Every structure is written in C-alpha cells, then in structure tokens.
Amino acid sequence: MPVPPPTPPERPPELSGEAALALKVSPPDDTACRVRLKRLGVEFxxxxxxxxxxxTAPLPLKVTKLADGxxxxGGATLTCQVAESFARxxxxxxxxxxxxxxxPLTGLELGGTYVCRGQNHDVDAKLSDHAFAAAVDVMGFTFAGRAGIPVKAMPAGSEEAEFLASIRTKACGFFRTVLGPGSNAAHANHFHLDERERNAGHRLCE
Known part of the structure; x- marks a missing residue:
C-alpha cells in the first residue's frame, strides 16, 4: 500500500483568518537617508x-529647496532615496x-513628482514610478542673471544644448531611468528621472 503523504503543519494562528489581514509590513527605515539630505542642505x-x-508611498517627503538655495x-513629493539622488x-x-x-542655477521647474497614474499617462499601462513618489519630471531651469532654459531640443552647438546634454549625461549616474527630448514624443519637453529596478541592474538612459 502506498504511504500517504505527510500532513502539512497547521498554519500558525497569527497568519490565519483576521489575524493575517491585520498584518502590516513595516516601512523601510529612512532615518540615515534623512540625515544625509540635511547634510546636503536640502529643506524638506x-x-x-x-x-x-x-x-503607495509609506514615507513620503515634501522637498522645497536643494543645496545653494x-x-x-510648489515642492516635490518624493521618497527619501529619490530625493537624495535628485539633490546630488x-x-x-x-x-x-x-x-x-x-x-548660477536658482531653481528647477517641475512637471510632476507623485501622481497616481500609468506610464506615459496611459490608463492601461503598468503604474509609473510617479505612482510611488519615486520619479520626478524636470521641465526647465532658472538662473540668476539670464533667461531660463526649458527642456527641449536646442540648436546644435548652442550653450543651451551643451548644458542640457551635460546634465542629462550626469543624471544617468544618479538614476536608473533618464528620458528626455529624443527618447519619445511623451518626453519631448522634460527630463523624466526615476530609480526603477531592472534585471541585472540595467539602466535606461536615453
């Protein structure tokens, strides 16, 4: 006669019924990150x-100023990790x-940080990192003593084009996703920056 399979152990009472529904995952501790933000001169x-x-975002911050004022x-609603990358x-x-x-740079014009929506505003797409306060859209830059620079395709060889190309390349060192003019039509007028995890640490820098 075949031996019956062993009976699985009973489910612990704390993982059964209403007790399981009451379980909550503790949010990650971002205390050290917040200390680093303050050392960077970030106001939040x-x-x-x-x-x-x-x-969802269990520990969101409202960031109002970065280093050097x-x-x-309007502020930026971000997780501490993304706020730190943004500040750096x-x-x-x-x-x-x-x-x-x-x-000198005096300000950043933002198009959005936390927004509960799908990628590229597509209601059928998977959720954007904006939906987790883990992304920021930069529309332009303001300066002391000169006109601001919007994020868009600029004449080749101009100082505006050089500036935008330089900081876009730098962003790839701080974020896993960097999209902007030339990536696709949805990003023709801003830089999208996020820290979406991908297989094998792959980065999307376009």
Missing amino acids: ESLSPIAEGQC IALP WATEVQVAADRTLKH
Missing part, C-alpha cells in the same frame, strides 16, 4: 503615508551652469 518635511489604491516651486544630481547641474553658462 515629512508627509502622511500615501495610500491611493495601488499607488535651489528652489523647487542638482549639485552637478549647478557645476554645469557655472561652467557652461557662467550664471
């Missing part, structure tokens, strides 16, 4: 957890502004 405040259907009109990239943008334009 804590926001309430975001839970809008599948769009670089303004973010902005220091490179300041360097490029001083070197290429000879005028």
Whole structure:
C-alpha cells in the first residue's frame, strides 16, 4: 500500500483568518537617508503615508529647496532615496551652469513628482514610478542673471544644448531611468528621472 503523504503543519494562528489581514509590513527605515539630505542642505518635511489604491508611498517627503538655495516651486513629493539622488544630481547641474553658462542655477521647474497614474499617462499601462513618489519630471531651469532654459531640443552647438546634454549625461549616474527630448514624443519637453529596478541592474538612459 502506498504511504500517504505527510500532513502539512497547521498554519500558525497569527497568519490565519483576521489575524493575517491585520498584518502590516513595516516601512523601510529612512532615518540615515534623512540625515544625509540635511547634510546636503536640502529643506524638506515629512508627509502622511500615501495610500491611493495601488499607488503607495509609506514615507513620503515634501522637498522645497536643494543645496545653494535651489528652489523647487510648489515642492516635490518624493521618497527619501529619490530625493537624495535628485539633490546630488542638482549639485552637478549647478557645476554645469557655472561652467557652461557662467550664471548660477536658482531653481528647477517641475512637471510632476507623485501622481497616481500609468506610464506615459496611459490608463492601461503598468503604474509609473510617479505612482510611488519615486520619479520626478524636470521641465526647465532658472538662473540668476539670464533667461531660463526649458527642456527641449536646442540648436546644435548652442550653450543651451551643451548644458542640457551635460546634465542629462550626469543624471544617468544618479538614476536608473533618464528620458528626455529624443527618447519619445511623451518626453519631448522634460527630463523624466526615476530609480526603477531592472534585471541585472540595467539602466535606461536615453
């Protein structure tokens, strides 16, 4: 006679019924990240957890200024990890502004940070990293003593084109996804920056 398979152990009571439904995953501890943000000269405040259907961010921050007083009109709702990458990239943008334009950067014009939506605003697409406060769209840059520069295709050889190309390349060192003019029609007027995880650490830098 065949031996019956062993009976599986009973499910622990804390993982059964209503007890299982009450279980909550603790959000990651971002205390060290917040300390680094302050050391970088970033001004921010804590926001309430975001839970809008599948769009979630357990520990969002509202970032209002970056190092050197670089303004973010309206603020940026981001996770600490993305805010840190954004702040570190902005220091490179300041360097490029001083070197290429000879005028200091004073602000970044943003098109969106947290938004509960699909990729490229497609309702049938999988959720964008914006839906997790893990992405930022940069529409343009403002400076002291000269006109601002919008993110768009610029005349070849111009200092505006050189500046945008330089900071776009720098962004690829801080973010896993960098899209902008020339990537596709949806990104013709802004830089999209996010930290989406991909297989084998692959980065999308276009």
